[in-house]
Amino acid sequence: MAPARADAGAGLQVRELTVHFGGLTALDQVSLDVAPHEVVGLIGPNGAGKTTLFNAITGFVRPARGTVSWEGRPLRRHRAHHLGRLGIARTLQGVGLWPGLTVLENVACGAQPFLHADLLSALTGTWRSSREERRVNEEAASVLAELGVSEWADRFPGSLPYGVQKRVALARALMGRPRLLLLDEPASGLSIADMEELSGRIRSLRDEMAVLLVEHHMDLVMATCDRIVVLNFGEVVAAGTPAEVRASPEVTAAYLGEPVADPVLAESPAGSAAADDRAPGPTAGAAKAWSDDVAG
Numbered sequence: 001m002a003p004a005r006a007d008a009g010a011g012l013q014v015r016e017l018t019v020h021f022g023g024l025t026a027l028d029q030v031s032l033d034v035a036p037h038e039v040v041g042l043i044g045p046n047g048a049g050k051t052t053l054f055n056a057i058t059g060f061v062r063p064a065r066g067t068v069s070w071e072g073r074p075l076r077r078h079r080a081h082h083l084g085r086l087g088i089a090r091t092l093q094g095v096g097l098w099p100g101l102t103v104l105e106n107v108a109c110g111a112q113p114f115l116h117a118d119l120l121s122a123l124t125g126t127w128r129s130s131r132e133e134r135r136v137n138e139e140a141a142s143v144l145a146e147l148g149v150s151e152w153a154d155r156f157p158g159s160l161p162y163g164v165q166k167r168v169a170l171a172r173a174l175m176g177r178p179r180l181l182l183l184d185e186p187a188s189g190l191s192i193a194d195m196e197e198l199s200g201r202i203r204s205l206r207d208e209m210a211v212l213l214v215e216h217h218m219d220l221v222m223a224t225c226d227r228i229v230v231l232n233f234g235e236v237v238a239a240g241t242p243a244e245v246r247a248s249p250e251v252t253a254a255y256l257g258e259p260v261a262d263p264v265l266a267e268s269p270a271g272s273a274a275a276d277d278r279a280p281g282p283t284a285g286a287a288k289a290w291s292d293d294v295a296g
C-alpha cells in the first residue's frame with residue numbers, strides 16, 4: 001500500500017522497512033510518513049510489530065532492508081544516544097524510569113544528550129557544569145509543572161501512582177524539545193480522565209512537534225490522530241483518516257481474524273485451543289473491546 005506522502009525531505013519517512021528476528025519477520029516492507037506537526041497513530045494487534053518499528057527508527061534494531069529518513073537525511077548507523085541531537089525522543093512501552101533516581105533527576109536525564117559540559121568540568125565541579133546543571137534542573141522542574149506533577153519531584157518513581165509515572169516518562173521525553181516524539185502505549189494503565197487529558201496534551205504538542213502514537217485504546221487514537229496506520233503480522237494492512245480506518249474491513253479482520261467456517265469446531269474446546277495457538281494475535285476480549293470501539 002502506498003504511504004501518504006509528506007513533503008519531500010520533511011518529517012519522517014519510512015520506506016519498505018524489513019526486520020527479521022531469526023526466522024520471524026517482525027516487519028515486512030513497512031512504509032509510512034509522519035509530516036511535521038502531524039499526529040499519526042500506529043495500531044495493530046499484539047505482536048504486530050509496532051514496538052519493533054520504533055526500535056528500528058531509533059536504532060535499537062537494525063533492519064534487514066529498507067530506509068528511514070528524518071528531515072531529509074537517511075538514518076543509517078545511528079544509535080540511541082544520537083537521538084537527542086537529531087530531535088527525536090521516545091517513551092518506552094511500560095514506564096522505564098530509573099528507580100534509584102528522583103522524579104526530577106529522571107526528567108533531568110532527558111537533557112543528557114544536549115549537555116555541553118565536558119567530563120573534566122563535570123568531575124571537578126567547575127562553573128560550567130554547575131551552571132548547566134542548574135539550568136537543566138530548572139527546565140526539568142518547568143516541564144514537570146507543565147504536566148501537573150511538580151509535587152512529586154523529590155519522590156522516587158516506584159512510590160507513585162502509575163498515571164504519575166507515565167507523565168514523568170513523558171516529561172523526560174519532552175526535555176530535549178524534540179521535533180519527533182514516539183509514544184509507545186502512553187495510555188496503558190491510565191484512568192479515563194487521565195486518558196482524556198493525555199489526548200488533549202498530545203494534540204497541543206502537535207504545535208511544536210510531530211508525534212507517532214502507538215496505542216491500543218481506540219477512543220484515544222481516533223480522537224487524537226490526524227492519520228492512522230494499521231499493522232498486522234508486520235505488514236501495513238490499512239492507512240487513512242480515523243474515519244477511513246474505522247470503516248476498513250482489513251482492520252476488523254486484523255483484530256477479529258477471518259470468520260471461522262465451522263461453528264462446531266469454533267465452539268469445541270479443541271477449536272478454542274487451535275484459535276489460541278494462532279500467535280501473535282489479540283485476546284478475544286481485547287478484540288471484542290476494539291471491535292466495539294471501532295464500531296463506535
Ligand SMILES: Nc1ncnc2c1ncn2[C@@H]1O[C@H](COP(=O)(O)OP(=O)(O)OP(=O)(O)O)[C@@H](O)[C@H]1O
Nearest residue numbers: 021026044045046047048049050051052053093280
Ligand atoms: N528482540 C526480539 N527478539 C525476537 N523476537 C522479537 C524481538 N522483539 C520483538 N520480537 C517479536 O516480533 C514480533 C513483533 O513484536 P513487537 O513487540 O514489535 O509487537 P507490538 O506490535 O509492539 O506488540 P504489543 O502490542 O504486544 O506491544 C513479535 O512476534 C515479537 O515476539
Ligand SMILES: [Mg+2]
Nearest residue numbers: 050051052093
Ligand atoms: Mg509493543
